[in-house]
Amino acid sequence: MTETATEFDVLILGGGSAGYAAAIRASHHGLSVGIIERDKLGGVCLHYGCIPTKAYLHAAEVADSARASEKFGVKATFESIDMAAVREYKDKIVDGKFKGLQGLLKMRKITTIAGNGRLVSENQIDVDGTVYTGKHIILASGSVSNTMGLTISDKILTSTEALQLDYTPKSAIVLGGGVIGSEFASAWNSYGMDVTIIEGLDTLVPNEDPAIIKQLTRHFRKAGIKSNLGVFFEKVEETSNGVKVTLADGKEYEAEICLVATGRKPNTENMGYEDVNIPMDGAHVATNDRLHTGVGNIYAIGDIVKGKQLAHRGYQHGHFVIEEIMGNNPLKVEDRNIPGVTFTTPEIISVGMTEPVAQEEFGADNVETVEYNLAGNGKSTILGTSGIVKMIRQKHGPIVGVHAIGDRISEQIGEAQLIVNWEAYPEDVAHFIHAHPTQNESLGEAAMMLNGFPLHA
Numbered sequence: 328m329t330e331t332a333t334e335f336d337v338l339i340l341g342g343g344s345a346g347y348a349a350a351i352r353a354s355h356h357g358l359s360v361g362i363i364e365r366d367k368l369g370g371v372c373l374h375y376g377c378i379p380t381k382a383y384l385h386a387a388e389v390a391d392s393a394r395a396s397e398k399f400g401v402k403a404t405f406e407s408i409d410m411a412a413v414r415e416y417k418d419k420i421v422d423g424k425f426k427g428l429q430g431l432l433k434m435r436k437i438t439t440i441a442g443n444g445r446l447v448s449e450n451q452i453d454v455d456g457t458v459y460t461g462k463h464i465i466l467a468s469g470s471v472s473n474t475m476g477l478t479i480s481d482k483i484l485t486s487t488e489a490l491q492l493d494y495t496p497k498s499a500i501v502l503g504g505g506v507i508g509s510e511f512a513s514a515w516n517s518y519g520m521d522v523t524i525i526e527g528l529d530t531l532v533p534n535e536d537p538a539i540i541k542q543l544t545r546h547f548r549k550a551g552i553k554s555n556l557g558v559f560f561e562k563v564e565e566t567s568n569g570v571k572v573t574l575a576d577g578k579e580y581e582a583e584i585c586l587v588a589t590g591r592k593p594n595t596e597n598m599g600y601e602d603v604n605i606p607m608d609g610a611h612v613a614t615n616d617r618l619h620t621g622v623g624n625i626y627a628i629g630d631i632v633k634g635k636q637l638a639h640r641g642y643q644h645g646h647f648v649i650e651e652i653m654g655n656n657p658l659k660v661e662d663r664n665i666p667g668v669t670f671t672t673p674e675i676i677s678v679g680m681t682e683p684v685a686q687e688e689f690g691a692d693n694v695e696t697v698e699y700n701l702a703g704n705g706k707s708t709i710l711g712t713s714g715i716v717k718m719i720r721q722k723h724g725p726i727v728g729v730h731a732i733g734d735r736i737s738e739q740i741g742e743a744q745l746i747v748n749w750e751a752y753p754e755d756v757a758h759f760i761h762a763h764p765t766q767n768e769s770l771g772e773a774a775m776m777l778n779g780f781p782l783h784a
């Protein structure tokens with residue numbers, strides 16, 4: 328709803344996952360809400376992140392299925408990727424969700440204020456010359472690609488430009504082997520492109536458990552995705568027919584395009600935050616553990632707060648601050664137990680501590696781990712996927728980490744996060760019944776292994 332009101336109970340700067348979740352929750356409590364957005368409601372996740380990339384990755388899965396069809400007795404052939412059509416498929420999904428979100432906010436009588444916002448006092452935001460007031464202010468201005476000083480062009484792209492390609496390049500260099508870089512590398516490889524990942528650290532997806540990293544690295548190598556690990560890039564130049572990347576050790580790589588996937592930085596520049604004495608931690612907004620900035624009634628949520636840059640963390644932050652404003656004393660949002668999914672082929676899920684983190688926390692002698700091999704899981708064999716579920720418990724204590732890799736494993740994150748966040752013991756989980764034949768059984772089997780009595784291992 329676009330209205331002339333300029334005073335609200337809650338005024339939110341940024342209409343991404345974090346901002347709109349706060350807006351909706353505030354409306355549930357009957358608060359008047361204004362949400363300021365200079366681009367499109369839904370933010371990065373809906374328009375340039377989660378949803379479009381997962382549509383691209385689904386197209387990749389379809390391509391892989393066509394290639395592998397004969398293995399399943401189905402006669403089909405993979406011809407090529409029509410990138411313009413993939414883009415159209417992606418755009419339709421995004422457009423539909425965007426319309427749905429706009430309708431939802433309208434239905435909840437949330438006022439959308441289109442324009443560029445700037446914090447001008449403890450309870451005011453200026454939007455292109457009009458000043459809006461909020462009894463409570465929530466900063467949710469999100470994040471932008473960290474381009475490492477590179478000039479973005481039609482050959483040197485961030486994820487945003489990469490999602491707009493209407494042709495299929497023959498080859499690509501992906502700078503950065505984190506989640507975003509690995510997901511693009513995986514999709515593009517399935518599209519038939521020749522992909523090389525350049526990662527300055529020693530491993531791909533460095534935040535994952537070592538056992539998962541090992542599996543992904545092997546899968547990528549087998550799939551033909553090349554990588555150069557442990558050396559940072561020094562420069563990226565455009566050439567007559569593409570790009571050339573030079574590494575710190577002098578090695579050179581050439582390809583048709585280069586994706587810069589070297590992380591994302593908080594979008595906090597020129598927002599007026601410092602002028603109002605909002606405390607900063609580098610480029611992040613600094614808050615206490617209840618997301619309050621220490622200034623007036625101003626909170627900060629989502630990617631501008633240091634921690635995991637994930638949409639569902641933003642949603643949870645949004646809900647949290649509204650419950651806090653309502654005086655409902657909500658549970659703190661702990662970064663440690665926020666689940667994560669990497670939608671590569673094969674997919675990765677993780678929640679809680681990795682083995683090294685658990686060992687550091689409890690001491691190596693006080694940690695028990697098991698790795699359940701998906702070879703023992705009927706549904707995984709039907710799908711033709713290999714992989715593992717790794718479960719970590721504190722000795723005589725609860726399960727503190729669940730990590731898994733395998734095609735289609737992303738849907739298992741639901742139970743994995745319940746196990747860790749409810750601090751379940753292996754003997755509890757082992758007792759519950761997991762339907763057969765599903766990949767979900769592999770979580771039950773891993774718990775049974777930790778409990779000493781696996782069925783299919």
Ligand SMILES: Cc1cc2nc3c(=O)[nH]c(=O)nc-3n(C[C@H](O)[C@H](O)[C@H](O)COP(=O)(O)OP(=O)(O)OC[C@H]3O[C@@H](n4cnc5c(N)ncnc54)[C@H](O)[C@@H]3O)c2cc1C
Pocket residue numbers: 340341342343344345346363364365366367368369370371372373375376377378380442443444445467468469470471486507594598628629630631636637638639640641
């Ligand atoms: C390629 C990619 C893939 C991703 N995949 C996943 C995934 O699969 N799962 C997942 O959980 N996360 C994923 N993410 C991360 C996820 O998109 C972010 O964590 C999430 O969008 C953060 O939400 P936010 O509300 O904090 O910020 P944003 O989504 O960045 O929203 C901030 C909003 O504020 C607006 N804004 C900024 N400044 C102003 C201003 N001055 N005035 C008015 N409006 C302003 C912006 O236009 C934007 O809409 C992905 C990100 C990328 C880039």
